[in-house]
Amino acid sequence: MLETALTIAFGLFVLALLLNLYRLLRGPTLPDRALALDTMYINTIGLIVLYGISSDSKLYFEAAMLIALIGFVSTVAVAKYMLRGDIIE
Amino acid sequence: MNEIVEFLVSAFILVGAVFALVGSIGLVRLSDFYLRLHGPTKASTLGVGGTILGSLLFFSWQERALQLQEVLIVLFLFITAPVSAHMLAKAAMHRNLKRREDTRGGPWKQ
Amino acid sequence: MEHLIIAPILIPAFAGMLLLLEVRERQRLRRLTGLLATLALIPVALGLWQQAASGDIGVYQLGDWRAPFGIVLVLDRLSALMVLLTAVLALPALIYGSRGDDRRGANFHALFQLQLMGINGAFLTGDLFNLFVFFEVLLIASYGLALHGRGPARVKGGIHYVVLNLIGSALFLVALGLAYGTTGTLNMADFAVKVSELEGNSLDLARLSGLLMWVVFGLKAALFPLYFWLPATYASATAPVAALFAIMTKVGIYAIARVYGLAFSGGALAGLGRDPLWILALITLGLAAVGVLGARRLGEMVAYLLVMSVGTLVAGLAWSSPAAFGAMLYYLIHSTLVCGGLFLLADLVSRGRGELADRLEAGPSPVGRGVLGALFFAGAIAVVGLPPLSGFIGKVALMQAVPAPVYWLLLLGGGLIALIGLSRAGSTLFWRATGDGEERSLDGPRLAATVALLATTPALAIWGEPVLEACLAVAGQWAQPGLYIDAVLGAGESAL
Amino acid sequence: MNLSILVLLPFLGAALPPLAERFRASRTLLALSAAALPALALALMVAPARRVIAGETVLSSLQWLPSLGLDLAFRLDGLALMFAMLVLGIGLLIILYARYYLSADEKAGRFYAYLLLFMGAMLGVVTSDNLLLLVVFWELTSLSSFLLIGFWSHNSGARKGARMALTVTGLGGLALLAGVLLIGQVVGSYSLGEALASGDAIRASGLYPLILCLVLLGIFTKSAQFPFHFWLPHAMAAPTPVSAYLHSATMVKAGVFLLARFYPMLAGTNLWFDLVTLAGMATLLWGALAALFQHDLKGLLAYSTISHLGLITLLFGLNTELAAVAAVFHIINHATFKASLFMAAGIIDHETGTRDMRRINGLWRYMPYTAVLAMVASAAMAGVPLLNGFLSKEMFFAETLQSDRLGALSWVLPLGATLGGVLSVAYSARFIHDVFFNGEPVNLPKFPPHEPPRYMKVPVEILVALCVAVGVFPALTVAGLLAVAGTATLGGTLPEYHLSIWHGFNLPLLMSVIALVGGVLVYSQRQRLFRWHARLPEINANLIFERAMQAVAGFAGALSGRLRNGSLQTYVAWLLAVVSLVLLTQLGPRLLSGDRALLPLDGVALLAGAMLIVAAVITAILHRHRMTAIMSISVVGLVVSLVFVRFSAPDLALTQLSVEVVTVMLLILAMYFLPVRTSAESGVFRVFRDLFLSVVVGGGVGVMAFAMMTSDFNSISGFFLENAKPGGGGTNVVNVILVDFRGFDTFGEITVLGIAAMGIYALLKDLKLTSPRADSTGRPWARDAHPLVLVTISRPLLPLALLVSVYIFLRGHNLPGGGFIAGLVTSVALLLQYVASGVGWMHHRMPGDYHPVVALGLLLAGITGVASWLFGHPFLTSTFDYIHWPLVGKFEVASAMLFDTGVFLTVVGATLLMLANLGKLSLLDDKGAGTGAGNDPDQTGQRGGA
Amino acid sequence: MEVMLALIIATLVGCGVYLTLRARTFPVILGITLLSYGVNLFVFVSGRLSLNQVPVVGMSENASDPLPQALVLTAIVIGFAMTAFLVVLALRGQGEMKSDHVDGGSDGEDG
């Protein structure tokens, strides 16, 4: 049962990522792309957690945690760029 | 593995995955940026949240001890995700992005 | 004294760190630190040479892990010679730089020391990946140094240099991946053993690894068609930096020699890439001579002379006989020091010529026309290979060891073309001078540094025999990779 | 006495005059200082000379470069003695002459020094007993003559003449070197003695034609043989003592000396005859004809020198022993009369201020004594009986009659010789008549001319006396020397010959008579000839040479400019083309024959892979939409870290993720100052070329990756897995490799990071960039520099991130993590503060300069490494132990942790040094002023706006 | 899976190469970045692919090859340092040459 559930969940997350990628490519505006990238980071966390379950290993926890903790910095930087041009001022 | 646990784990991760997908569908489907902004910030948080609940349960069962470590992922995400959304909203307003015509109220000038 | 082997790496490393710690920009303190550290390298290098000259190959097992598992530094005659050469070149260059050029940008002294660390590391390491790391150390430091100072030309040259070398580094990694992926080892000696046992597609991959390394080293050595970046980068670099960079192309040549003569010395891949190297070296030699003739600035001309020496050297290397290798080493010592000196000289000349700088156009007389003219004359004689200076001896030795008509033709013809170019340059700069320049007197230490480097050429001529003998001894050892392999793989078997 | 001292003396002597000049010595003292050592050498030569005359060959040898076969070996035999006497003897006379010739304001010290250098080199050439040594001195004569010709460097003619001479003789010298090396190959030694003894072997060798051509190229260029003669007239730009010395008596004679020296080695073949005779004949005639038409006094002498050198060469070419002796004889004779003529010309130049024979007329009346000397010397040159020139010329005529090598055309040689004689008489007559008679001087710069100072005439007198003495009493004067010189030249016994004035009525005498009469006749028709000559197109060798050189240099510049066109794209394309070539030639189907089992591909991997590929391609395509490209490259980085996760490399995933964030910030920081978009692509060709290279290189690397992954191999990694715990005290093998097994790599790696930070700092220092006032859409920037929500959230995130860093750091040795990743997390947290609150705000809370942080990190790592010395272990040897604490339990302490702390500090320091300084850039600009950028958000009430 | 990885590496390297051949500093930076991704993966796979075999002692029976991982980690760090330097160099170029063209001012040839 878990096998199947994992397979489906993997599929859904990857599908979600593909949709995000579509938005990233499609745009049409920069905020859209940044939003898509941000979402990709978040969905990647899910993917990694799933992978941890499926491989019965906790060694990937830090990767997911790290994305949660610092992944948003990229998005903030892009947003700040759009607002102010200069992200460190 | 206990079937109930297995069922619960499966359910959590599936719910999580579905919400993640819904959020991403929203990102594709909705018609203006401000609307799209809602999809990921909500559904993704719950999507990841669900998955992590599954994971918690799974590892706690596997190791026969409460494994709460992964709560931190959700915690960190809850701290950081609103900031991204906020900053992107500001950026969008600054750029004067088009919004659905029937939107009530309007963005502020940045 | 077993730790002496690592001293050429650690001395500049620690000096560089201390310089980095010094934030109050006390220039005199910085100069003193840098000079002392560089000065210290000379006795250290001499001591190492003494050790190596005996014929023993010293192995230093970092972290006390024996090869092939840990990284080893290996002191054979070749590496000792290169370290010594570096030290001898670096000190005058730094003295020159300490007369004001070091103020033209930040962190000059720290970068200089770390550059030395990288160069010495590259010479001493016995590990392929560690070689990559030290290449990166020396490259990143060289980026900083190449861009030291100001000006669009420097930045443009810097961008070209950096981008090409970044691609080179990527290729190096591919080659290393292949090397590890086929033999499962990174230690050069161990690699040499394992690569000679390969067959099938692993053999093909190992060959590709070797060839890609040639490309990378060819880029560092500035071999055709990969030398185009060099003239602009070197000519626009600050003089002491350009002088130090005279050794950089030699790092590439060293790497070719090391990897060719050791890592790929046995089995089906022995002699890998010999023919292409030979041909490319000859083309380099010819085209660089053309470049010398066409140069419009003295610095550029010296840069092309450096490229010419690269062609000369790599051809000697590709001939791959101990005699040719020994002659090549003699020429390598000669050309490194003389080109280094000429870069300094070009700068001395350009001072006081105002806007004209080192452009080969008639203009105000350089300060100290007589002295500089004499130095230029000597340097030119040395660099084109006219008697009685070291260039002649090197060329004769090479021609004797490499009896290939085309090589002779290019060597002599290239020498003639360089002679034409240099005589035009000298005539323009020193004879056609109109009136006096701005600066009134020649800076003593700068002049001394230049003289010191150029004075090596008569010294190398007078003591030509011992130097040649030493080079031949180096070559003899180089030609027997088994010695190296036994020393490295046999060292500290009991260590673990 | 060692001969090397003899050769060394002039070189040592070269140091004296400049020294004397420095001490303000008088002109005479200067000349004396110059003359001292050559005179000593001449005196020292007396003893060995006696032995030589007695038939001995004096040898001496010192080792210099035995591995090259290059020794300081000298020989004094008859030939060497004769030349050595010329070199030293005439050299001394030249010094005496120069004392008066050089004006007071000239750098006489330098002049004498050059002259003595040349003298030493020349002495070396003639006495070398080692072929390589001979080449050394040979080239030294070229170099010193370059300095001498260019002595009046303010004069364009001098500069060009010097360079031309150097180029031509340099070419010859290099050819000679090659020839000598080949001789060495054949003989097996560079000893002259052995080479001379191996003549047969050399002539029989297949290399002989090549050797001969190379050696002759050296000789002909040096001796100004046709067609390499053109440099000599332009060398006349040198001061006259130089012309007298180098271009009549010595240097140009080095070539013919070598003909004599190598005679036993190379002569005797048909090829020798053809090449040498032909060149000699052509030179003889061409030089003589050209001499006749010169209006420049020295020009006439220069061409006449060329002609006489041709004569000597021709004699050597004839392959008969007697001819060789005649050649040697003429070398002596020519040296004496030509040197004196040059000196006379110099005197005239000195006294009249010009050398133009059209202006110099009737000097007989002003300087009769000089006139007499010059007339005698000219007569010797013309071959008038009772003078030395007559004797050797008679021998020459006789020898041309003997040769039958040309068969039915043998008459050509005597005819040519006679014609040469005619012309020689004609130009000699012109030298006498046109200068000393022929009416009144025309508009001389100095008028009236006087006799020169007394001692300036002495050298001329001595030489002219010699001409007469030899001409009248050959047997008493020159015979002995000639005999030993001839013997040495031939390398065997001397043929029978008689040096006497009268040989009876014979064909040579007839030829002499024809020459004399014909010469006078030709000269009498000079006006007609000059007019004819004037109508000929003028050939200025200097101009042609200069143009040729400029053309060559121009071509060289164009060629190297074309290769090195200053375009990075071209250079990169070259590099990649080489790589492509390697790949295209080396990739074969065998690569795909690996037998390792493949891992199954699953849907997730497929889609993730596809995502990565799409993102990479999009980055490449959309690179002009820069922000989009930054984001798509982030996707690439993200998926790459997923790949690491998937294939069991959590450390790499963590590293990649954190590096990615910093890289994106870096790129965005840069974007502020760089154009947001750029214009469209250019040529289709270039795009196709680039696509081709991309496909080949990318595809090639992909194929190699596949081949590698599918083939089995044995790795040393088992050792690491086994020893990580027992030997390194950690279970995370990757980390143990990084801080222990291969800690030295990491040491280098953090050094790279530190250097990069320093380099970046240096690059950013004083960098002036203009901040754009508005974004790419033209919208002015938002007012809010420090959004409240961002500021407020980012701050508590800092201790949290530090906590996580500590966690990652501490577990690194045993589980994925470590100093590097921890350092990056800390850096990102701090950078976030910079983004949120600004540089100014951070400045109050963080060290102003991150250099020391980097330094401390590196030092910590380095000192940890050095500390192992204290325990007698090599650099970076790690140690660890388990400590049992109450309550806490087992606690590992490893020195590697200290090293890792160094890594941590370096990473934090370097990252902040880079990015914070990059951030500070905009503060230098005035954009901040209007909008409150860089202000402290706490003090401006959180709102950046006005 | 190996085919997938090979394709990924090929694409990364190919796109990287294409971008490094562009005329502006920014795409060159992107190109170098992509190139290093590809090359890092290349070195990574030189230890061969393995699933769920993290090289941590006691975590897996058949641990994957740790050495290439360590090498790649070093390479990532060095690559980061180099990219950072190149980025700032590009800025320096913009500042001194007033152009982001890799050859300075010449705006003619672009691509």
Next chain:
Amino acid sequence: MPFPLLSLFLWATWMLLNGFSWGHALLGLVLAVVLPLGTQSFWPNVPRLRNFPKLVRFVLVVHWDILTANMAVAILILGPPRRLRPGFVELPLDLTDEFAITLLASTISLTPGTVSADVSEDRRTLLIHALDVDDQDAMIRQIKQRYERPLKEIFEC
């Protein structure tokens, strides 16, 4: 202990990260004290926690809201887009503390259907974008009652 809430938070995080052991409890305690002290200068005006139980209650409420609202939003997203009634809503703020305002903004963003888009310069108004808003005033009332008031009680009262 200058920042007890933060220290507690850090200590809890540390324990979550490492799992329980006495050693880590101790080390976590040290870190939980040292890190806030070390970074003290980075937050000059952090509010003091006044009411811990209320905080717990608040967290639970928010989580519950996230869960329920997520369902609603999912349906909205998947349904016909025309049914949405988007709008910008200006929420007048009673909170004055910056940290509390930020928490409110974050909470609003986390709960589905609303995103806090901006805070006015004078800190008196919060701009919210809502996915589907029928009655703006009702929404404002709800937010004030459900989130702002508890926050005010937790941090300010």
